[in-house]
Amino acid sequence: MQLLILLVVIVGIVAVGQLAKVYELSSRISGKREEDISHADTRLNANLFLVFLVVFFASVAYLYWAYGDYAPPAASVHGDAVDTLMSFNIWIITAVFVLVNALLFGFAWKYAYDKDRKATFFAHDNRLELIWTVIPSIVLAVLIIYGLRTWDLMTEDASADAIRIEVYSKQFDWTARYVGNDGEFGQSNYNLITPLNPLGIITPEGVEDAMAEIEKQMGKVESDLSFEKGLLEAERAQLVASLVADDHGHGGHDHGEHSSHGDAEAHDDHGGHDHAEDHGDHGDASGHDDHGSHNGGWKAIAENRIAEIDDILEHQTDRLLILTDAQIEAKEDKLKRLKRHRQRIVELESFTFDNGLGSFEAGRDDQVVKGEFHLPVGQEVEFVFRSRDVIHSAFMPHFRAQMNSVPGVPTRFKMTPTITTDSMQTILDDPDFNYVLLCNKVCGAAHFNMKMDIIVESQEDYEAWLEQQDVFLVDEDNPSTPESQPEPTADVESEVGAEIAMIH
Ligand SMILES: [Cu+2]
Numbered sequence: 001m002q003l004l005i006l007l008v009v010i011v012g013i014v015a016v017g018q019l020a021k022v023y024e025l026s027s028r029i030s031g032k033r034e035e036d037i038s039h040a041d042t043r044l045n046a047n048l049f050l051v052f053l054v055v056f057f058a059s060v061a062y063l064y065w066a067y068g069d070y071a072p073p074a075a076s077v078h079g080d081a082v083d084t085l086m087s088f089n090i091w092i093i094t095a096v097f098v099l100v101n102a103l104l105f106g107f108a109w110k111y112a113y114d115k116d117r118k119a120t121f122f123a124h125d126n127r128l129e130l131i132w133t134v135i136p137s138i139v140l141a142v143l144i145i146y147g148l149r150t151w152d153l154m155t156e157d158a159s160a161d162a163i164r165i166e167v168y169s170k171q172f173d174w175t176a177r178y179v180g181n182d183g184e185f186g187q188s189n190y191n192l193i194t195p196l197n198p199l200g201i202i203t204p205e206g207v208e209d210a211m212a213e214i215e216k217q218m219g220k221v222e223s224d225l226s227f228e229k230g231l232l233e234a235e236r237a238q239l240v241a242s243l244v245a246d247d248h249g250h251g252g253h254d255h256g257e258h259s260s261h262g263d264a265e266a267h268d269d270h271g272g273h274d275h276a277e278d279h280g281d282h283g284d285a286s287g288h289d290d291h292g293s294h295n296g297g298w299k300a301i302a303e304n305r306i307a308e309i310d311d312i313l314e315h316q317t318d319r320l321l322i323l324t325d326a327q328i329e330a331k332e333d334k335l336k337r338l339k340r341h342r343q344r345i346v347e348l349e350s351f352t353f354d355n356g357l358g359s360f361e362a363g364r365d366d367q368v369v370k371g372e373f374h375l376p377v378g379q380e381v382e383f384v385f386r387s388r389d390v391i392h393s394a395f396m397p398h399f400r401a402q403m404n405s406v407p408g409v410p411t412r413f414k415m416t417p418t419i420t421t422d423s424m425q426t427i428l429d430d431p432d433f434n435y436v437l438l439c440n441k442v443c444g445a446a447h448f449n450m451k452m453d454i455i456v457e458s459q460e461d462y463e464a465w466l467e468q469q470d471v472f473l474v475d476e477d478n479p480s481t482p483e484s485q486p487e488p489t490a491d492v493e494s495e496v497g498a499e500i501a502m503i504h
Contacts, residue, residue, distance in 0.1 A: 239302045
């Protein structure tokens with residue numbers, strides 16, 4: 001079938017070529033030149049340009065009319081500003097579009113070829129250059145400054161009493177988290193994620209398990225590396241070389257022989273040898289006249305290590321590993337990564353918030369919700385976005401809000417919803433309407449399904465709903481805080497709770 005299509009295409013090309021040739025030949029016979037075009041043809045083409053211009057403008061006008069009002073009314077404070085900015089841009093773009101195309105096709109019509117007309121020629125005009133440089137510069141500057149000011153409405157610092165919500169993305173769903181009474185999100189870490197703790201909020205048990213897991217993995221990698229044949233041989237060669245170098249400095253013993261000992265005990269065979277003594281009491285200055293104590297101690301350690309390596313190479317061959325350079329590098333990288341993970345958890349564990357709240361307390365009363373989350377109307381909300389796997393984009397079209405959600409880099413914006421879900425259902429005459437949070441970054445196979453409903457309601461309804469949401473660690477009577485956490489933090493917590501209650 002494909003071959004057939006290819007054949008048809010080839011035959012077509014050949015046919016067109018032949019036709020062109022025939023036309024050329026017949027023109028030559030009738031004495032007509034290729035560039036001789038009749039006046040009627042020229043006028044026809046010129047008029048077609050004009051027809052095209054009219055049809056083009058008419059269809060663009062139709063598209064504006066049919067699709068120009070693409071979004072329901074903005075449901076946030078800054079949303080109106082975003083819409084105004086958008087309209088402002090559209091008006092400028094439309095004006096430039098009409099002007100440029102009218103000139104382009106209008107001139108093609110007006111100045112169609114006329115054998116009696118002579119073109120004027122001028123190479124340069126400073127005034128024209130100035131006009132088409134300065135005017136676009138001013139227009140662009142206005143657009144950029146206006147745009148940045150609108151952007152600030154979303155991104156400047158939220159007020160102190162703003163509600164804080166974390167939106168967490170992963171392939172392929174969203175999770176929302178409220179701070180709870182203490183006003184702080186519990187710290188979280190990728191390594192603390194479990195099926196029951198999908199956000200990886202820090203808990204003493206979580207830290208213990210994660211640390212154990214990291215240590216286990218580190219132990220495995222370290223053990224692999226310590227039995228890698230090439231690494232052992234390289235280490236041995238380096239130790240031998242440094243012993244020899246040291247020896248040359250002192251003009252003393254033959255360490256080449258020394259370094260070939262089978263194991264540590266072999267030192268004893270050498271009886272009164274200097275190094276047997278070193279072995280006995282390394283680090284002790286007394287009794288080593290020709291070597292410094294430091295030097296002697298180092299030598300003993302080096303020789304012990306050589307003996308150890310020899311033992312492994314000769315007697316523990318079943319434990320030896322032979323790895324490629326790339327494999328060794330991968331293992332070393334993994335070790336570094338695990339150490340970094342461990343370090344981060346240690347830092348999180350000891351973290352204290354400005355209000356004295358410890359790391360473990362902050363997370364305990366966090367409320368984690370899925371499927372939908374609620375917002376009170378007229379109240380400023382600060383969103384913080386985190387991602388577990390790839391870059392997602394939190395898009396709330398009705399609030400004219402969007403922000404990338406990036407692994408490892410928390411992002412944020414603030415907004416104030418102005419229309420409740422109920423009112424919007426009335427405005428749109430659609431009882432099924434719901435505000436939505438969508439993913440607006442193609443993030444994988446089920447990207448299209450990555451959605452969360454948003455309910456905007458009165459302050460009372462919102463509080464009643466929030467009241468019903470589970471707190472992260474439910475067992476309040478038996479707090480799973482470690483012994484080392486001092487009692488006073490509990491007081492700080494209740495004080496902060498009281499303060500927040502007063503604000504509301
Ligand atoms: Cu996504």
